[in-house]
Amino acid sequence: MTFPSFLRLPARRACQALAVACLPLFTGGWIYGPQSTFQTEGPVAKAQLDLFYVTLWVCTIIFIVVGSVLAYATLKFKANDNDPEREPPEQSHGNPLVEISLIGASIMALVIIAVPTVHGIWYSYDVPEAEKANAYEVNATGYQWWFKFEYPKEQIDGSGNLLTANELVIPAGRPVRVNLRTIDVIHSFWVPKLAGKVDMIPNRGNFLWLQADNPGYFWGQCAEYCGESHAVMRFRVIALSESDFNAWLANQKNPARKAGSLFAGAIDQPRIQFASYTYEKQKRNAPGWSEAFDQQPFAAWKKQQEITVDDNLELVAQGRKLFQEKTCVGCHTIRGHEGIGITGPDLTHVGARTTIAGGLLENTPQNLHRWLVEPNEVKPGNKMWFGGYMARNDAGQWTPTFTINDNEARALVAYLHSLK
Amino acid sequence: MSSQAATALIDHHHDATTSTGIPNKKLFMWTFLASDCMFFGSLISMHVVYRVHPPAGSPDPRSIFSIELTSFSTFILLMSSLLMALAVNAIQKGNLRSTRRNLLGTIFFGLIFLSCQVYEFQHFVHAKGMTLSSSLFGSTFYTLTGTHGCHVAIGVLWLIFMYIRSFKPENADASRKPWFILSIVHFLIFAAAVVLGVHVVVAFAHQITAPGFSLGGYLGGHALALVGFLASLAGLYLMGRQSGEVDFNQSHAIDVETMGLYWHFVDIVWIIIFPVVYLLEYF
Amino acid sequence: MDVTAKTDFIGKDSPAASERPAIFTRPTTKTGIVSWLTTVDHKRIGLLYGVSALIFFLVGGAEALLIRLQLAVPNNTLLSSHAYNEMFTMHATTMIFLAIMPLSAAFFNYIMPLQIGARDVAFPRLNGFAYWLFLAGAIILNVGWFIKSGVPDVGWFGYAPLTSKAFSNTFATDISTDLWVMGLQVLGVSSVIGSLNFIVTIINLRAPGMTMMRLPVFTWMTLFTAFMIVLSFPAITIALVGLMMDRQFGANFFEVSNGGLPILWQHLFWVFGHPEVYILILPAMGIISEVLPCFSRKPLFGYPIVVFSGAVIGTLGFGVWSHHMFTTGMGTMATAAFALATMAIAVPTGVKIFNWIGTIWGGQLQMRTPMMFALGFVWTFMIGGFSGVMHAAAPADAQQQDSYFVVAHFHYVLIGGSLFALLAGIHYWFPLIFGRKVSEFWGKLSFWIIFIGFNVTFFPMHFLGLNGMPRRTFTYDGNMGWNSANLIATIGAIILGIGIAVYFVTMVYTYYKGQRVGRDPWNARTLEWSIQNPPPEYNFAVIPTVHARDAFWYEKHHQAEIAEEQAAHAKAEEAHGGIHMPSQSWFPFLTAMAILTGSLFFADHNFLGAICAAVGIVAFAYLWAWEGPGGYHLHLDKDGNVIDPKKGGHSTH
Incomplete structure (x- = not known):
């Protein structure tokens, strides 16, 4: 056995060796x-x-x-290209x-x-x-x-x-x-x-x-x-x-938490997160996770169970009202409150979950706000949008039935997050 | 046949034999029928799967079927296979008259079968209220038997084409054009006879099963169709009297035989469908 | 029987055109568009298949690149979810039905009759019809790009009930799924017709002495593939019929609320779908079994075993469909049975690999580009085979099913397998088909770019899948550990795209400017190389007589004996009236176009239009039958040139 051809063609050999050597590179720790x-x-x-x-x-x-x-x-068994006239090898048919x-x-x-x-x-x-x-x-x-x-x-x-x-x-x-x-x-x-x-x-x-x-x-x-x-x-x-x-x-x-009565009057000062978070319109398909959550998800979940913040009761009451007005109640159950629908997720304790929108977004006020304002951007084709926010007219076209503006979303966020 | 394979030396286009001695058309048809086996196999299994796991509220097939009629049409289809076999036998011996007679007989029996199926479908839809969408049983039943019916219909169409083809004059080159137009006329008359015939037979079947049947009422209601039917039959008779040398002979036996293979296969499929879909319901 | 058999072959020679009514004047032109629309020449039909397949291959490749670009980074917004779903549906459908299958069919058409020493397939007009029907199906599938409904987005597997009107129609008159149904239906009919033709051709039109056990392996694999197509397509036809009845006429086959069982769709689909996998790979194995012996200058190692393992794969391929359904809760018994059957199928597949290695062992390997692709095939196909065995272990598959591991697996067998072999085949037979040889430098360059790009794209996907990334997802989050692998896969896809571009630019260049070569440039072993290139329309001046398995190799080593034999046969053939050729015909094309029109009307729920088209179909089919097979005779002079009847003394009789 001789290796000269292997050595004589360094460029091609190097290329082949490189290809093989590359393979393990791509197998790194993923x-x-x-x-x-x-x-x-x-x-x-x-x-x-x-x-x-x-x-x-x-x-x-x-x-x-x-x-x-x-x-x-x-x-x-690589043939020597310089000797094309060589006798063909033995024509064996198998063993x-x-x-x-x-x-x-x-x-x-x-x-x-x-x-x-x-x-x-x-x-x-x-x-x-x-x-x-x-x-x-x-x-x-x-x-x-x-x-x-x-x-x-x-x-x-x-x-x-x-x-x-x-x-x-x-x-x-x-x-x-x-x-x-x-x-x-x-x-x-x-x-x-x-x-x-x-x-x-x-x-x-x-x-x-x-x-x-x-x-x-x-x-x-x-x-x-x-x-x-x-x-x-x-x-x-x-x-x-x-x-x-x-x-x-x-x-x-337990039935859903009653943070404030439905027709509450005088309420605390709005000094809490729901009134104060800032919301910026997100790009379609933008990520919905914070790094802190990723690192300690289990701890984050446990924290989510605790009722740590005081609710802004006025906003909560507004939200609860909006939850009815915007026909959310038709699809979502909130046990003990007005929601009775069964086609959407049960929201009785939605505030205690770490995720919203089908496990897609972290359950933060901003994300919930985003989900409520533009659900179709977050989850294209979803039934809350097609069937809730939009309805088919007689010609079979989708037409808007309602929208949720910024202030309404804040109230709904406050209400939903009060449901621990 | 196989002995001829040994003489296959030069050129397939000129030698009488193929590598195996089996004519290409025959081999093609056998392979196609293998494919069609899988086709009907899937279709029948689909029906059986849903019949074995009937969803709630499925109709009882026994309350829908009229087994006497279907047994009759099964018998008719079987007999058509006999005639088909006789037609193949006749053309192999070069007996043109007998071939045509048997082809017409096969067509006639095939049409009776189809008429029975048309009547059955109409009856099920109107009298029994079973439609394609009313239940899963309806879906699989109509699709399965309907697909089989389509196969029979294609077979009938093929038989009609073959029958008309048998009138092609021997020396076609000079008289091609008139013969072509004649063949189209022949076909149109045939088509009229088939459509009107099926119509009057099915209408008759409906009337005879409905209360208050009177022959006069039937004849009055379908006079035009009846007259048309009889006229087209007369036309067919006249067309069938064409004389002169034709080029349809033993060399076309393979065409008739291939068609026969198809026809027998479609019959055999029905021999499976009939017990599986109908008879098993009564056990 | 003697008489009957004769009529299959002896068409009456056509009388001169002037004597016949215009509608029956059969086209005789050999150039221009009409000659292509009416062709019955298996080589031209093969070329039509090949060119269409390559065009659709590029379309499917563009779709793949869009998919990879969308997934290059997490939370990308290049494609909307709807567009992405359309892309992966069309990518799969295009690559399977419009690229790999027709490319295989191109080789079946072009090479197989030459390998068995035939002048054409058994039913030349039907062959043309199969091609035009394929084109019709391809148009139906792709017409969605130009209409409001868009292209299908239900996945190439179309699992019920996602295909029902309730779930797949984004608006009331959405017909994208109907187009998918009709497109697949028409393609299925085309494949079955083509395959019936190949089966009859291989069994009946072999040259004298070409016994079944002397058939080239590619022809064997053509035969197995054709049988698999003929026996497996009816299952999907029935599934599609059920779906069509549901969508068009409100039947209940897969209507859940009325008791329909979506699992039944899966069974029917995979009863077709698994044989389909072998339909895609068996022709590739055939090509490899031609290329490796040729460039090793040695016969195939263990020919009978390779052939029988092909048969075993073909047979077992019908008994393993449920391994696509391990996660559907079939129960322990069924899962175990299908798992073991799937492992069993690895044996005949492994045997082929051993035999290929046995073939090169002790040979003189000529490292030409086809050989490079063939060796690349063996490596990548091995990897794809191993990940396949991993799927067969059903509990492990519960983690792999519908993840990127599966994507990696089947791209290793479909690109690293089928496609590499087909690219090898294009390279290998290019000199035969066009009489020009592809530059070795550019060929090998394209091979290395493709090989590297392919591995860079798909090897990381194994890890993505095992790391939990599901298939058919238009987006993923950045926190899942999938970012770098996805990015590398996208880079690999771009490299692969560049490699494919180099390959095809090289091919196009070679077609116009490549180096001309004479007969048998590779020193090959099978009959197709015994004729001049490009092959004349009559293929063989004299039908060869076969004396050994590698027929041409034998001829080359027994030249005197063969020359004598051929001279005798040439005389005998001339005495029989010359070389019989089939006549061209309009009706395959017209019938297929009527079917195209009817299917489009039907998909659009326009039943009146569909019925009109159906009348057209029957009418054209009638005319087709009426005009008969036709045919004429060619006569060759001493140098093998066709004697023109208008100038020369001979005329067709």
Whole structure:
């Protein structure tokens, strides 16, 4: 074996070597993030990751072996271009023994993958028998483009199941069985750190199970194309310790907080955030997150539960009135207040959530303001805009029914944020 | 056939054989029918899936079907296959008269089947209130049997074309133009006969099942259609009396045979649809 | 039977044009636009397919670049969400149905008859019809760019119930989804017709001595692909019929409120969709199996195994569709069965890789551009195959499904696989088709730019997917750890775009100014290289007799014997009346245009217009049948030139 041709053509070789050398460069550490499947936080995702590693190692080893042979053959049997008249090589047609052994070897390699695969299929399908009694059950329903979460075990007198939206709170350390339903098109429920996705399909009763080993704050996202705003259909899962979880449930079962009476008269001075925040019109699709939140999301969520600010009661009262006048009540439930609609998310405790607009924006006054003033810029095609702010006329055209101006938005923000 | 393959030495365009000895048209039709198997397979499974998982409020098919009529039309379609086979056999022997007679018979039976289906659809829609959109059963039933009906209709159209084709004069070059116009006239008369025939038969079926049937009322109500139908039949008879040498002979047996393959296939599909969609409901 | 079989081939020679009514004067011109509209020559139809496919490939590529530009940075506003959804729908639909499939069809048309020693396909007019129907489908799919409804935005998979009127119509008379339905329907009919033709051609029109086990591997893969098309397209046809009935006539197939099951759409779609994946890759494997032996100067290693593994892939390909649906809650048993079946399909695929390596082992590798693309194919296809095996592990797939990992996987098999092979094929057969050779420097330059750009684009996507980025999202937030990978992927896409541009500019330049080459410039092994380039319309002056698997290689090494044999055959053929050629016809084109008109009317809910067009379809089909296959004869002089009947002594009889 000789290498001279390899050395004689430095430019071309260098180019090829560079191409190969570039590959690892691009494989750098991009495996950590809020939706990373490598940083698992529960047994289902862990099992899925372990299986992935099995496939990865088997494939990598085969790739290295086969790739080396291919690379070796390419270099070794390269013809010398200066000698085109060489006799052709032996016209051999193959070797059955080699073929059969390679087929056998491939089957062996696949068996290595197949066994844990089959095991994983049964494991990840449903809560293990031993844990069934301990499992907590919730229902998740996909809407274009947000998620409704329902707690069938938590009954509220006169109002049925406890409902929330876009932030699923679960007990940590316990298996949770999520029944997956959809009201319109196909969606898919995916919390990468906790479990792989399962689709929400109309006329089909799907479910999945997951478990968060420790309390924490997890990102989730719809993973099946579901229309115009599929990309911005997100949600969160918050896992709490047993005691925190029970406290949260108790609070959620309460009707909406009454910060001020509907027809309040004299009120405190407006010295608080709702009157004082500044709002600037945002670009379409502008990011809705603060860095502080990103760094400590779980802490931010806990903070959001606390009633730390005094409400501007006059504004809150105005907002509550506007909530009726602008027909918001027709689609949103605010238990204990006027809202009775069920086509939109339940807002009874919206002030205690960290996100709005289907997990898209951080729940700050500015973001809520933006969402209320121009919902279609935030989430194109959403039903609050098409069907609320806009209505079809007789000719089938969309025409505006109402708008929300700056002052009205401030009042609504104050009201909604008072709903802890 | 296979022995001829050995003589395939020079040029396919001139040698009587193909690589396999199977005529191209026949191979084409067989492969197409394989594709059509998958087509009807998907369609029938769709019907079965929805029939096995009926949504709430589905109609009871037994209250809609009239199994006697469908059994009759199934029998008719089967018989048409027999005539089709006889037509293929006749043309292979070069018996033109018999070929034409059997082609006409196949067309006639095919049309009876189609008339039954038209009547059935109208009856289901008007008397039983089952439409394409009223229920899932309606959707799959009409789509499945309608698609099959389209296949039968295409077969009938093909048969009619073939029948008219059999009148093409032997020495066509000189007389091509008149023959072409004649063939169009022939086709139009045929089309009139088919449309009017189906109309009067279906109308008759409706009247005979409705209360207060009177032959006079029927004849009066559809006099024009009846007269037109009889006139077009007469026209067909006259056209069928054309004499003279024609170029339709044994060498066209492959065309008739290919058409026959299609026709038999469509029949076989119905032999599957009939029990699956109709008969199984009664068990 | 003797007589019947004969009529398939012996059309009566046309009488002189003047004796016939104008409407039946069959066009005879060999130049100008009419000659292209009425052509029945498989080589011209192949070129039409190829050029259209490349144009749509560039359109699909532009859509891809827009997608990548939108995702270059988080919270980008280049495209609105609606426009983005249109882009990815059209990108996928265009690349699958309007670029890769027709490009494969171009090679089937052009190369396959030459490889089996035939003068044309079995049904030349039907072949033209398949092309014009393809063009009609392509127009229907793309007409949305010019109307208010816009192009389809339901995804190329069109999952119900998103395609229903309630969810896909942005306004009451939105017909974009109807156009999608009709477009796919017409394309499906075109593919099935084309494939039936190829099947009959391969089985029935082989040259003497060309037994099935001597067929070139590309022809084998054509046959398997054609069978897969014929058997898998009906499933999507039925799914589309159901959807069409829902949308046009208010049926309930996928109407959830009346009990429709959207999951049924998925089953029907993937019963088609998975074989479709192999429809895209098998022709590519065929091309690679031609290029590697040619440039290794060695026969394909393990020919029977390569052929049978193709058959196994084709068969198993019908039994694994539900691995696209692992996350639909099929239950443990079904999931396990489909997972294992999917792993099983990796065996015949792996076997092909082993055989390709076996082919170059011990050869003399000529590093020409097609060989570079072929070797690049083996590398990238291997990576794509491995990520495919990872998907087969169903629980792991629950994390990968509908994430960018899947995007990376199928671009590795579709670009790194299908496209690389097709680009290799263009390079490889360019000298045969146009008689000019592409510059090695520019060819290799384009290969390296494409290869690097491709890997830079799609390798990071593996990480994006595993890092939780879902597909089909028009935007993402900057806090997810996806920024740098997305930016690099976009840069890679631009590099890839530049590479493709270099490739095509080189091709266009070569077409006009490239170096002319003589017969058989690569020292190749299969029959298509035995004829002069560009090939004459009659392909083979004398139909070859095949004595061995690599037929042309054998001819080159047994020249005396072959020359004697051919002289004898030439005489015999002349005695039979000369070379029979099929006549051109207007009706394939006219029938396809009537179908185009009807489909557009139908999509627009204009049933009267559709019925008028249907009458046109029947009328044209009748005329088509009426004019008959036709045909005329060519006679060659000693040098292989066609003797002009007007000048020469011979005339068609």
